[in-house]
Amino acid sequence: MKWEDHSSVDVGFQAAPVRSAEQGKLLRVCFSGNYGYGSAGNRDATYMDAMFRAADEVLHPEGVILDFSAMAYQWGDMLGKVLNVPDRWRALEEPPFAIVEGADCKGALRSLLVDDLDWDASSLDWIFEDVDQAREFVELRITKNANMFQLQLDRKRDEAALAFWKMLGEEIGPERCRSAACTRLRIKDSVLCRIHHFEQIQHSACPFS
Template sequence: MIISQALADMLEQSETDCMSDGLEAIRAREGNPEGVEVKRFGAGRDENRVHPSDLDKAVMLLTSGEEKRSMNLETTRVRLEDLSQIDYEIHIGKSAAVEYREVMILKFIGSYGFGSGGNSDANYMRAMGEAALEAWDPDALILDLSHLEYEWGDMLDYVFDLGVDKYANRPFPKAMVVSERCEEGIRTLLQGLYSPKGIEETGWVFRSLEDAWNYVEMKLVEYKSK
């Protein structure tokens, strides 16, 4: 059997009409819950039908209710820097005690909010710190807070836990540097509000970068020997 052009056109038109009728039936449901829209482009000789010769121009658009809702979503552009005015610096140095080991100095500069007012500062510092550890993967970390103004705020200890997940299965020595800008606040955070203990009794907090560096170097040697 040889199919004539007229028969081929009729079959193609029937397929198009079938698809259109199905979508129209979905759209006709009460409230149009699926959010269906049916539009035709490239109408042919009959304004209400797509002529077979224009089938390649016919496009049916179905927009689901979910897609329609997403188009109306209201969003706000945010950045990590919006959380805090605190600045940071990252420095990397090679260990003098153990070959192929590197030490990161992560320095925070600025003023930490008082009490809960510093929560967003803590979140920012933790996010920046974790990103730095992922990017450079150091073997030890010195958290330099000597240029951070800090009085009180429990969430700062969230920053002290930098690397706890990433280095859960391998030794990762850490030290911290403080100054008069933050020492008393950090001492009471670590030792307790009414504790008479000095900050040096923590064993890993120091008043100079040199002492902190020597401490993590010692730990790197200790871990290597095990």
């Protein structure tokens, strides 16, 4: 079976390391050739989408650029499905995803997004004419999302620490804490005071007192 029998669009792939991180890949999918006019493009869309999803599944990149700069496109709403971000990024407000447009698809791509897919024309900041700019944009989003993820992790860790601290309860004694030189009383079901028990279990300095 030859793919060319099913679509006149060619699909190429490039993977590059993410510059801003120690690991992770950036996937660029390059489409070229002629996208069929209107519903004649449906087969092209199906083929393009399948190739893109396959590469995404195999590589599992940190960011994706869809490069349409060498593809001619006039109209056909099935192309919209190729523009969907991978499912794992659906919940992200700023998915690490950009597209590159070229002279032979420019107006039509934007018209598809705004007129058919209800995007606000002013929110299309993820469309570029220059692939380096698209890459910079995607890299920035990767960094932002990673920072946000780290913040969420930190917050969860802090919440868990506070819950643990609360659970330990008051220092009821009457015996003193067994940690050397500590003059506090022990908590219930422990030979240590609240702070020393916390630190022994959490393996970190107790932020509470």
